Amino acid sequence: MNQNILIFYKTTPEIEKQARIMAKEINADILPDRNSLDINSKKYDLIIPIGGDGTVLHAETAFPKVKKLPLGAGRVEFLASASLKDWKKVWQLYLQNKYFIEKRMKISYSQHEALNEINITKKNLGQMFEGEIYLNNELLHAIRGDGIIVATPTGSTAYSLSAGGSIIDPQIAALIITPVTPFASFYRPLIIPPEIKIKIVSKTSCNLVIDGIVISDHKDETEFKIEKSNVFAQIIRFSEKVDLYQKLHLLK
Template sequence: MFKKLSILYKENDNSALETAIKVQDWLKNKDAECIIFHSVGVLSSFSHSEIMAIQNSDTVIVLGGDGTMLSASRLIGGKKVPIIGINMGKLGFITEISRIDLFETLEQIFSGNYEIEERSMINAKILRDEKIINEYLGLNDIVIGKGIMAKISDFDLFINNLYVSTIKADGVIISTPTGSTAYNLSAGGPILYPTLKGLVFTPICPHTLTVRPIVLPDDFIIDVVISTHGKDIFLTVDGQIGFPLQKNDRVRCRIAEEKTYLIAPVGRDYFKILRDKLRWGER
């Protein structure tokens, strides 16, 4: 069972901090050791030893919204350390456990009544002059889009090295199934069941309405080449990390070897989550 745990909570959120302290006290009564107690966010930084401790935890408890979970997932870096996500925000597709049910759910989990879901992550390599200049790992998505200038851009799309089309759009999204309920959904992309094996390519406000999202197998490789002047075009990972792109840069996306592992209570109903979060059936 879980004996060495890390607690990560959303920075500058007093409610998340107060709840994290209560969780830490609860763990002491379970003879569990909290080896890392740390905030997560733009202003929070981690030493190498802290990251190694997190990656060697039996589990990581994350208190915040989906953004906090995305940061935690990248910190864990694909190591087989399951995450317990506590929703301290509003929507929370990944942080599924509500703060109201927090300790009741923790009791279930620590009694062994839980399932571990394997979630696909996405790998993105940036190639410039045929050399890899940067590489990223994300849980939700890779977005290639414009900056502050409201100007349409051209993107050459290749799938498995086959030319598909030159897409005129505000940007493009390459999403995992977990990320399909994030920016992809807002851009008109489909919802994929989170444990499905696949990728979604979704254009953002395409100039041609017949350019539609496409769902691909998880062993396919998607290349996007910036075929317009790359000024103010950025690659964004999980909506949190950005990198400026230039004309002729190639972004190569594929499902990563690394995975994220999420702990969910036994009997959790994903369709109820969709119904509640997206307010299906309401008038």
């Protein structure tokens, strides 16, 4: 198989050791997952993220539109296709084309895309965020709190869940808008169809955080128009069995 392959790994000694062994055996390039990525212009046919879900998110940000084969190296990874310890078995399945591609919904703001979430959050610790949420240009809420999260089904098990949002099965096409510690308790997370256009207007200074990375800070009133992306994350799967519920059980 003549493919350009990259192993993109979480920087721990044990994972790096396993990643280097794997790279040698399958003739792959290797790159550590760091905040400032030294990404070359080489085009890859396959990215193998090794680590947790955060590593997969970073790989998707760095290499969009390239299929991923995530290998988990922790306790619970919602995006992993297999465990790192089973990599030889799943690699043989990949070589035999015994897999399918799961397409995961992404959302976009301007030129940025998110697999998990877009978070409009307060800029300073002692500050309160004030903003408005519009759906299809109709005002839904004016909110005061720590921020507003717009998450995909993939992201519904991440920061949105910690902020009180519901879990959305990734087989369901939907988005969730989750206020973060709102001043008024009647503001609740809202699940909406992905076709709805979302606009968040910040009335105070704020940070734009996409998949856990601070993208920009804004001092003045700013409009953030968020919508479903036309691009999907491509995750290699070896079974059509949905294991979301089994993984949720392991969170206890």
